[in-house]
Amino acid sequence: MPADFNWAIGGEAGDGINSTGKIFARALSRAGRHVFTSKDFASRIRGGYTAYKVRTAIDPVESTVDRLDVLIALTQRTVDENIDELHEGSVIIYDGERTSMQDLEIPDGMVGMDVPLKSLAEDAGGAIMRNIVALGAACEVTDFPIEHLGSSLEKRFSDKGESIVENNKTAADLGAEFVRESYEAETTEFEYELETTDENYVLINGDEAIGMGAIAAGCRFYSGYPITPATDVMEYLTGRLERYGGHVVQAEDELSAINMALGAARAGARSMTATSGPGIDLMAETFGLVAQSETPLVICDVMRSGPSTGMPTKQEQGDLNMTLFGGHGEIPRFVIAPTTIAECFWKTVEAFNYAEKYQTPVYLVSDLEMAVTEQTFPPEAFDMDEVDIDRGKIVDEDEVDEWLDDEGHFRAHAATEDGVSPRALPGTTDGAHMSTGLEHNELGRRTEDTEIRVEQVHKRERKVETAKEREDWSPREFGNPDADNLVVSWGSNEGTISEAMDLMGEDAPDFRFLSVPYLFPRPDLSEAFEQAEQVVVVECNATGQFADVLEHDTLERVDRVNKYNGVGFKADELAAEITEVLQ
Amino acid sequence: MSSDVRFIDFKSDKQPTWCPGCGDFGTMNGMMKALANTGNDPDNTFVVAGIGCSGKIGTYMHSYALHGVHGRALPVGTGVKMANPDLEVMVAGGDGDGYSIGSGHFIHAVRRNVDMSYIVMDNRIYGLTKGQAxxxxxxxxxxxxxxEGPKQPPVNPLALALSAGGTFIAQSFASDAQRHAELVQKAIEHDGFGFVNVFSPCVTFNDTDTYDYFRDNLTDLAETDHDPNDFDEAKDRIMDADAEYQGILYQDEDSVPYHESHGVTENMTEIPDGAPEDATDLVREFY
Known part of the structure; x- marks a missing residue:
């Protein structure tokens, strides 16, 4: 029996797939099991095909695999879509009373469990609970103690009243009971038993982790425009940010969103906006102004498949070049891509600190799969006592005097040794000054003087140089540090590659794995490249944008593993691909 | 904030590069007077401007200021005001900045009714790019x-504002210094989004909408029986394409500014040295 168990529910958009899947994931998490989820969904409100998959084990799970052990199929298409992942002994739970499912043929070697989901749900109080009946059935098949499902149902429905909670529990019980009575032999034969532990895990997705990181970091202002897959950041913050004296504004478009965030940042609030590729294109206009006016701002790009509208609900790491190089002129910036969901929290905190310490825009680059994946972590992974706030060179009324010129003007863009100028927040006596997207002198006033132009360009670049020296930009290291082979990746592939490494077995080529969260400034990998006989760069785009950057940095050629069909890497698939490239 | 602030304190030592005779001089002087008259000083005032001749105003005034990108000064002002409600926020723009590239932001800023003022230097021409429609x-x-002319009707900014739920809609003439300053002052004092469209003639590129034209054609609402609290009367006057008015066209006395309707009253600039005290509760929500 493999250590991990894979489960899914699939149906049409509007069938409550997402909500049901999350209830099951939470039940497992509350039972002290690790969980990693994934979603197949389309940009539509009803119809089509959508699925929620859960991988679970006692040990941490960090990716999905191409295997399904139990499938709850609300439609024929759900079975068709997953036929390659189902295997001998897989259980398919379906409702044979549903007209469209009457002719369902269970593939050879698999176990069909025809459970009257709708009828049993009606017995429990309403057809709407048919998915919960199916969850009860799944608990019985896997010997998973149903009280954990009850606990998850309480969390989900407690604000709707006790009777709703009780009805749902009854629905789950009826599903379990039906399977116990009708499929006893099949259940006994089924090879998985979902054991529990006493651990209590946090179940969180990447967008939520970014939102929570923002609050922890002291973010007080958020403006955004809804866009998949970044909307969850905004929805998480809405209502919560207000509890901490902040505010969330839904702007009329992304142009407005970034300008509002810029305004709040200039007023002195920690401020942020989040969007996806199409929004990043629009924000590129103001991005240059943020940098030129030396305003601290965190801009989050939750990437999805592009270009243009692309595949809005599909995975891609296609915006690296845009975030590294986007915008006319030459724009100093930081680009940080968290490599795990827990890191989404920590890198958000860092992003706010870098933004203020260096008075520079920071791109925080996440992606669709991190945004929609729910994963378990021990609560210590989000230890709030570890959060440090560094606001950089904010000057108060007394300190302003040190930064006035002979005529009493505040030198908001003073060309200091480290490039970072004093920052007087509006309201500070004698600190009044202007800032502008125009080239300016140290007072923030427009100039086309050639010497001042050069001085200000150098001053802004010097902030980046200072940051390079002062901060730790190291990659995260895994595998054998002395191996001949080097695998490099960025962003959300870390967990999948780590699991691939475990799956590859002893005969497979040994490798060192560097997971890079800092894209600019980024670590110098020249030495690591020199030591390695072969370098493979793994990323979810067609052209190998990071590979290009690393080749440029190190003047070495690399091998590339790319995926750009809209689905992220899976551990078993990647194990095979890396093995092939390295052999 | 000192009580002896004069309008000259809002003037920077930078000489404007506007053409001699430009309406923007008078517009700016009125803004500075209005700011001083309402008890503000440069250190608690934030001026936001966009691009165009009007955009240069931040350089010629003395206050905290941001000179941003074309058409998006209103969102910047919105963010400034929300983050620090203690600041007096004044957004300045031109007809191109506010009614062309920034028209989307304009109607939404009106709808939002954030407590700030928006002063538009309307010269009915693109001046800085040397004379386009x-x-x-x-x-x-x-x-x-x-x-052959644009061959399309001009935008009616007052009508846009009224239809978007504007709570203070006024129009002034840069050359009528006293009335202009008075109207800007009323916009500042208004509890919500105070919008003033200012006729600010371009002496270089517009030989139609000149000082003389406005002097001859402007009706001051103060000299009529106009009731600015009467929506229908405001609508009729605003939709009258043949009339040019100076004065408050419309003011909603029951205006509820954004900070009241949304409970955004705290200064957001002060934060603790670490995560908020009860931040661990946020983690517990995910159990």
């Missing part, structure tokens, strides 16, 4: 890019 140019106004 603007959204408020007349249908037959001939320019290099519209040799």
């Amino acid at each position: 603007s959204p408020t140019s007349r249908e037959d106004f001939e320019t290099a890019t519209t040799p």
Whole structure:
């Protein structure tokens, strides 16, 4: 029996797939099991095909695999879509009373469990609970103690009243009971038993982790425009940010969103906006102004498949070049891509600190799969006592005097040794000054003087140089540090590659794995490249944008593993691909 | 904040590069007077401007200021005011900035009713790019890019504001210094979004909408029986394409500014040295 168990529910958009899947994931998490989820969904409100998959084990799970052990199929298409992942002994739970499912043929070697989901749900109080009946059935098949499902149902429905909670529990019980009575032999034969532990895990997705990181970091202002897959950041913050004296504004478009965030940042609030590729294109206009006016701002790009509208609900790491190089002129910036969901929290905190310490825009680059994946972590992974706030060179009324010129003007863009100028927040006596997207002198006033132009360009670049020296930009290291082979990746592939490494077995080529969260400034990998006989760069785009950057940095050629069909890497698939490239 | 602030304190030592005779001089002087008269000083005032001749105003005034990108000064002002409600926020723009590239932001800023003022220097021409049609140019106004005139009706900014739920809609004339300053002051004092469209003639590129034209054609609402609290009367006057008015066209006395309707009253600039005290509760929500 493999250590991990894979489960899914699939149906049409509007069938409550997402909500049901999350209830099951939470039940497992509350039972002290690790969980990693994934979603197949389309940009539509009803119809089509959508699925929620859960991988679970006692040990941490960090990716999905191409295997399904139990499938709850609300439609024929759900079975068709997953036929390659189902295997001998897989259980398919379906409702044979549903007209469209009457002719369902269970593939050879698999176990069909025809459970009257709708009828049993009606017995429990309403057809709407048919998915919960199916969850009860799944608990019985896997010997998973149903009280954990009850606990998850309480969390989900407690604000709707006790009777709703009780009805749902009854629905789950009826599903379990039906399977116990009708499929006893099949259940006994089924090879998985979902054991529990006493651990209590946090179940969180990447967008939520970014939102929570923002609050922890002291973010007080958020403006955004809804866009998949970044909307969850905004929805998480809405209502919560207000509890901490902040505010969330839904702007009329992304142009407005970034300008509002810029305004709040200039007023002195920690401020942020989040969007996806199409929004990043629009924000590129103001991005240059943020940098030129030396305003601290965190801009989050939750990437999805592009270009243009692309595949809005599909995975891609296609915006690296845009975030590294986007915008006319030459724009100093930081680009940080968290490599795990827990890191989404920590890198958000860092992003706010870098933004203020260096008075520079920071791109925080996440992606669709991190945004929609729910994963378990021990609560210590989000230890709030570890959060440090560094606001950089904010000057108060007394300190302003040190930064006035002979005529009493505040030198908001003073060309200091480290490039970072004093920052007087509006309201500070004698600190009044202007800032502008125009080239300016140290007072923030427009100039086309050639010497001042050069001085200000150098001053802004010097902030980046200072940051390079002062901060730790190291990659995260895994595998054998002395191996001949080097695998490099960025962003959300870390967990999948780590699991691939475990799956590859002893005969497979040994490798060192560097997971890079800092894209600019980024670590110098020249030495690591020199030591390695072969370098493979793994990323979810067609052209190998990071590979290009690393080749440029190190003047070495690399091998590339790319995926750009809209689905992220899976551990078993990647194990095979890396093995092939390295052999 | 000292009580002896004069309008000259809002003036920077930078000489404007506007053409001699430009309406923007008078517009700016009125803004500075209004700021001083309402008890503000440069250190608690934030001026936001966009691009165009009007955009230069932040350089010529003395206050905290941001000179941003074209058309998006209103969102910047919105963010400033929300983050620090103690600041006096004044947004300045031109007809191109506000009614063309920034028209989307304009109607939404009006809807939001954030407690700030928006002063538009409307000269019915693109001046800084040397004389092309603007959204408020007349249908037959001939320019290099519209040799036969735009052949489309001009934008009516007052009508846009009224239809978007505007709570303070006024119009002034840069040359009528006292009335202009008075109207800007009323916009500042208004509890919500105070919008003033200012006729600010371009002496270089617009030979139609001149000082003389406005002097001859302007009706001051103060000299009429106009009731600014009467929506229907405001609507009739605003929709009258043949009339040019100075004064408060409309003011909603029951205006509820954004900070009240949304409970955004705290200064957001002060934060603790670490995560908020009860931040661990946020983690517990995910159990």
